Amino acid sequence: MPQAQILSKNQQVVFEIIEKAKGPLKAYSILYDVQKKGIRAPLQVYRALDKLLELGKIHKIESKNAFVACKNSNCEITKATAFSICEKCEKVTEINNSKLSNYLSAFKDSTGMKYSKYNLEFFGLCKKCK
Amino acid sequence: MPQAQILSKNQQVVFEIIEKAKGPLKAYSILYDVQKKGIRAPLQVYRALDKLLELGKIHKIESKNAFVACKNSNCEITKATAFSICEKCEKVTEINNSKLSNYLSAFKDSTGMKYSKYNLEFFGLCKKCK
DNA sequence: TAACAAGCCGTTATATTATAACATTTTTAT
DNA sequence: ATAAAAATGTTATAATATAACGGCTTGTTA
Structure with missing residues (x-):
């Protein structure tokens, strides 16, 4: 069983917002939401998203350019x-x-x-x- | 057997370029290619693409934001x-x-x-x- | 055949999505 | 303790896509 990945601060902030959301979120809507937490630039969001995608914690809905949290318990299934x-x-x-x-x-x-x-x-x- | 759809001028120009291409084409690369044929603005390309997608003559590769001609003979299969x-x-x-x-x-x-x-x-x- | 609707066209401006480039700091592993 | 790897912050800009406006053409249909 692989060690649960520890997320960095920005990754954690972005992940929590996606996880709590009722539907897929777009990058700039995430950016808007995280500004109160000190994340100011698109790139900070995109970098967190990239990492979360790589870890399989979130997925991208390609037809919508939007992101959802993975709902498969312990998802390793980026693939x-x-x-x-x-x-x-x-x-x-x-x-x-x-x-x-x-x-x-x-x-x-x-x-x-x-x-x-x-x-x-x-x-x-x-x-x-x- | 449905009547073969007649394409408008811009639709035809855009379609030919996609059809001749060896791989998926992006909208702005299409725009570049069609400028010699009098199409100047992104919207002209996007409108043609929308129509061609609707007709099933082309498909969008969502993960690449790129477009390919449909290779299934008489494709009605947008779905x-x-x-x-x-x-x-x-x-x-x-x-x-x-x-x-x-x-x-x-x-x-x-x-x-x-x-x-x-x-x-x-x-x-x-x-x-x- | 007038007049109306539907589709297409052209143009300018702008919205939305995403990355480049650079400097710095923090974390991890040796 | 130190070198390598990962994460951060910032500014600027690239790439993808649509809004809003007005006009032209074509094919009903009344």
Whole structure:
């Protein structure tokens, strides 16, 4: 069991905001939120985000340029991510389905190539919005 | 069989450039290329891109903010896209695998929710780069 | 055929997202 | 204690994308 990573001050501040949020957050909205904690520049936020992504503590929703906390307990899974995204309310949920992840992790294309990483984004209407 | 869509002048110009390209193109690189054809402003490019995306003639590679021509003959498939992306040379290939698309199109999450659209990006090293 | 709607075009300005470059400080490992 | 690695702070700027405005063309349709 790997030692829980200790986050630096800025990383911790940024992570807490993302973790508490109800939905994906954009970098400049995070910046706005953390200004009271002494983080002033975009780069400080982006650096924290980069590190948190690398650690798997957060994920980037590419279609939205926004960030969510990883909800898989002890996530090491930067390499196999799947999300459901509501096209109306923008709610994002991380999909944690072992059949799906097994299927995709084992997927080989027509040339026999196997991949080391994937990201999948599903779109539709969530329960509430339907 | 739906009538082949007729593209407007700007749409045609932008599409040809993307189609001829060897890899994904970014919007401002397209802008640079089309300036000799009289397209001067980013918005002109983005409008053409939006329309081409809507028509399924091109796809956006979200992780790169770049655009590729659809290689599935008669693509209507804006709604179910999968790509392989080489992390070294940045080569992008559209994956056309009916097993995969059937699997994903039928996928339901733990709440029983079915999705109307997905986009999947695989990452790894292509043949050449391995 | 007038007139209306829909789509496309061109332009300027500006919003949003992200990184470069540089100097310094803190933490970690030896 | 010291060297290497990681994190910080700051200013400036690059890269990506949209808002707002007005006009032109084309194809209904009344």
